[in-house]
Amino acid sequence: MVPLWMFLTVAAALFVIGAYGVLARRNAVAVLMSVELMLNAVNINLVAFWRFSDPVASVSGQAFAAFIFVVAAAEAAVGLAIIISVYRSRYSVVVDDVDMLKW
Amino acid sequence: MECRDIINTFAPCLSDTLGVSTDLANFLSITLGVLIVATFPLLVTILLIWVERKFAARVQDRIGPNRVGPFGLFQPFADVIKLLGKEDITPAGADKWIYNASPVVMVMAVLLIWAVIPLTPVHVGVDLEIGALYFVAVASIGTLSVIMAGWASNNKYALLGSFRVVAQLISYEVPLALALLVPVMLAGSMSMVGIVEAQTGMWFVFMVPVSAFLFFISSQAETGRAPFDLLEAESELVAGFNIEYSGMKFAMFFAGEFMHVFTNGVLMAVLFTGGYIGPFVDQIPLLGLVYLLAKASIWYLLSLLMRNALPRVRIDQLMLFNWLFLVPVSIINLILVAFLMFVIRELGLQPDDPRDFVQNIPQTVVLLLGNVALLIGTLTVIRNRFRAERLAEQSTMLPAQAGD
Amino acid sequence: MTFGDFTPEAFAFGFFTILTLGGAFGVVGSRNLVRSAVWLMVSLFGIAGFFVLLSAPFLAAVQVLVYIGAIGILITFAIMLTRSMTNLKERFNKQWWLAALAALTAFLLLMVTVIVPTWGEMGAEEIPPTVASTAQLGEAFFSGWGYVLPLEVASLLLTAAMIGAIVIAREDD
Numbered sequence: 001m002v003p004l005w006m007f008l009t010v011a012a013a014l015f016v017i018g019a020y021g022v023l024a025r026r027n028a029v030a031v032l033m034s035v036e037l038m039l040n041a042v043n044i045n046l047v048a049f050w051r052f053s054d055p056v057a058s059v060s061g062q063a064f065a066a067f068i069f070v071v072a073a074a075e076a077a078v079g080l081a082i083i084i085s086v087y088r089s090r091y092s093v094v095v096d097d098v099d100m101l102k103w
Numbered sequence: 104m105e106c107r108d109i110i111n112t113f114a115p116c117l118s119d120t121l122g123v124s125t126d127l128a129n130f131l132s133i134t135l136g137v138l139i140v141a142t143f144p145l146l147v148t149i150l151l152i153w154v155e156r157k158f159a160a161r162v163q164d165r166i167g168p169n170r171v172g173p174f175g176l177f178q179p180f181a182d183v184i185k186l187l188g189k190e191d192i193t194p195a196g197a198d199k200w201i202y203n204a205s206p207v208v209m210v211m212a213v214l215l216i217w218a219v220i221p222l223t224p225v226h227v228g229v230d231l232e233i234g235a236l237y238f239v240a241v242a243s244i245g246t247l248s249v250i251m252a253g254w255a256s257n258n259k260y261a262l263l264g265s266f267r268v269v270a271q272l273i274s275y276e277v278p279l280a281l282a283l284l285v286p287v288m289l290a291g292s293m294s295m296v297g298i299v300e301a302q303t304g305m306w307f308v309f310m311v312p313v314s315a316f317l318f319f320i321s322s323q324a325e326t327g328r329a330p331f332d333l334l335e336a337e338s339e340l341v342a343g344f345n346i347e348y349s350g351m352k353f354a355m356f357f358a359g360e361f362m363h364v365f366t367n368g369v370l371m372a373v374l375f376t377g378g379y380i381g382p383f384v385d386q387i388p389l390l391g392l393v394y395l396l397a398k399a400s401i402w403y404l405l406s407l408l409m410r411n412a413l414p415r416v417r418i419d420q421l422m423l424f425n426w427l428f429l430v431p432v433s434i435i436n437l438i439l440v441a442f443l444m445f446v447i448r449e450l451g452l453q454p455d456d457p458r459d460f461v462q463n464i465p466q467t468v469v470l471l472l473g474n475v476a477l478l479i480g481t482l483t484v485i486r487n488r489f490r491a492e493r494l495a496e497q498s499t500m501l502p503a504q505a506g507d
Numbered sequence: 508m509t510f511g512d513f514t515p516e517a518f519a520f521g522f523f524t525i526l527t528l529g530g531a532f533g534v535v536g537s538r539n540l541v542r543s544a545v546w547l548m549v550s551l552f553g554i555a556g557f558f559v560l561l562s563a564p565f566l567a568a569v570q571v572l573v574y575i576g577a578i579g580i581l582i583t584f585a586i587m588l589t590r591s592m593t594n595l596k597e598r599f600n601k602q603w604w605l606a607a608l609a610a611l612t613a614f615l616l617l618m619v620t621v622i623v624p625t626w627g628e629m630g631a632e633e634i635p636p637t638v639a640s641t642a643q644l645g646e647a648f649f650s651g652w653g654y655v656l657p658l659e660v661a662s663l664l665l666t667a668a669m670i671g672a673i674v675i676a677r678e679d680d
Contacts, residue, residue: 001516001634002516002520005625007561012617014550014554015617016610016611016614017531020535021534024602024603024606024607026598026599029540029582029585029586029589030535030540033534034535036574037547040551043566044554047561050563056639057639058639059643063644063647063648063653066569066648070661072574073578074664074665074668075668076581077581077669078675080584081676084585087589088678091591092592096600
């Protein structure tokens with residue numbers, strides 16, 4: 001079996017790459033995709049911790065990961081709807097262009 | 104370990120006779136197994152092309168291929184040679200990587216399904232605990248290949264075609280998965296082997312014919328064949344998402360489609376008509392493969408008949424049929440079967456020995472009655488609706504008739 | 508089944524790591540958004556592989572079904588609906604170096620504080636070889652002692668999200 005720290009390292013790298021995408025990409029869809037990466041990094045961690053702690057009696061890690069799937073699906077649906085709506089009204093999905101609430 | 108039964112004891116035999124290490128022998132045996140499982144459907148496809156053309160020809164009162172080899176059996180080889188000779192075109196402005204990857208993904212999505220199909224009692228690619236879910240998951244990869252092809256071709260028609268197809272595929276995945284849940288529920292297992300074994304006493308198609316019907320229809324729609332062939336519609340539209348493909352890449356889409364149709368036949372056999380189960384399978388496991396293929400062929404021919412006999416539907420009819428008929432019926436069907444299983448358990452009608460045919464009859468009768476009731480109810484609703492529509496139409500047309 | 512120290516599992520882990528992290532770099536780095544989406548799916552496929560390695564086959568199948576079958580297609584559709592934005596000249600905003608710095612710092616922080624201390628721990632001997640089955644997961648989801656309430660809330664969330672998405676994205680008429 002591959003040791004836990006390897007999974008954690010990959011998850012951390014994935015999370016950080018996703019975070020960079022969220023912070024640096026200009027296109028809102030790309031930002032959303034990076035958020036998906038971050039969510040998945042969390043999922044790897046949850047399942048890995050479950051596998052390496054108490055995988056026989058409990059299923060908590062898997063259950064949490066399944067709920068994250070649900071949240072990710074909801075987030076993608078609403079997020080993309082917002083992006084399309086913004087594109088309709090402002091003809092842009094660049095996050096810097098949508099700054100009416102910024103002071 | 105004796106080396107008599109080469110199929111089941113390949114790895115130990117290899118290490119015994121050739122003296123290679125056990126690890127390497129295992130590795131070789133697994134690789135060989137994967138190769139066989141992946142090549143088998145491709146080989147079957149070659150034959151299927153002939154079967155399909157011959158069958159279509161007979162339906163249309165033609166003879167069909169009859170020049171190359173006996174009965175035109177070698178026609179597919181001639182086709183392949185022709186396709187190999189075609190120019191391999193990549194359109195200008197196409198996204199090369201995605202464009203070339205798409206046919207591969209298409210074939211892969213179908214081939215991966217074969218990994219969980221139990222061919223005989225002892226020969227299963229891999230008996231996953233979640234076999235049924237695996238099938239749904241893998242089948243959804245095909246959608247991805249369509250959208251990749253449509254976008255990468257850099258062609259409006261391809262893109263429009265792929266949108267249309269994706270809408271169709273995603274919509275029909277819903278009744279497909281819901282119908283799939285019924286055999287899973289009856290077997291109490293998501294493993295394909297578990298589902299087949301649960302049918303030893305009685306095939307599921309006799310217990311839940313409505314689910315079999317729903318699964319059959321929606322899997323036909325998933326392959327994108329007539330009457331659901333809006334993605335191709337050769338006689339009305341340009342070819343759809345694969346318009347820019349030529350030569351072998353086009354052939355891969357085509358082979359993927361052929362394999363998908365046959366794979367659906369195999370799935371119908373596994374999920375509803377008992378897969379490899381048949382007389383003497385316990386003694387001679389390889390007989391199971393024969394039974395499986397025979398059952399699959401019957402479903403396959405049925406789908407060919409459907410393809411050749413029914414006219415193509417319009418896109419709005421396609422969507423209406425799915426969302427207003429298949430999805431509600433499959434949801435009600437699922438709830439109904441669950442309720443009936445509860446009733447059966449409460450009444451103590453479930454068989455003591457599930458492998459016995461006679462003991463299975465009471466629960467089969469209950470489930471069948473429920474299915475018939477569902478069928479009658481559905482037909483009544485449909486009839487009333489269309490009668491109302493017809494009457495409304497007639498009342499608008501009456502004045503015109505009076506004026507004549 | 509081992510080839511010395513180099514087990515097939517380690518090989519599979521390496522392969523999935525390449526898929527996952529390579530895909531992730533592709534997502535963040537590609538100028539063309541459709542390519543980004545394809546890379547995203549490669550990456551998520553790799554994560555499904557991790558779930559298999561972690562003996563959670565149910566999650567792996569759901570990962571492929573939900574992400575590649577549904578979210579991937581959804582994202583691709585959104586990209587195509589916002590077609591003029593697919594190939595932006597400047598991929599990154601002006602603070603890209605700041606973001607890179609922050610990300611790198613976060614990674615180092617995670618490594619130093621969390622991961623390096625567990626380095627070498629939890630090896631092959633200490634973890635149980637068998638795990639809870641998918642049936643147990645299902646029971647946990649649908650029984651009072653388990654997650655039936657969160658499950659209901661999650662389904663409510665999905666319904667709400669679906670309605671919300673339709674309402675937001677619909678053209679006013």
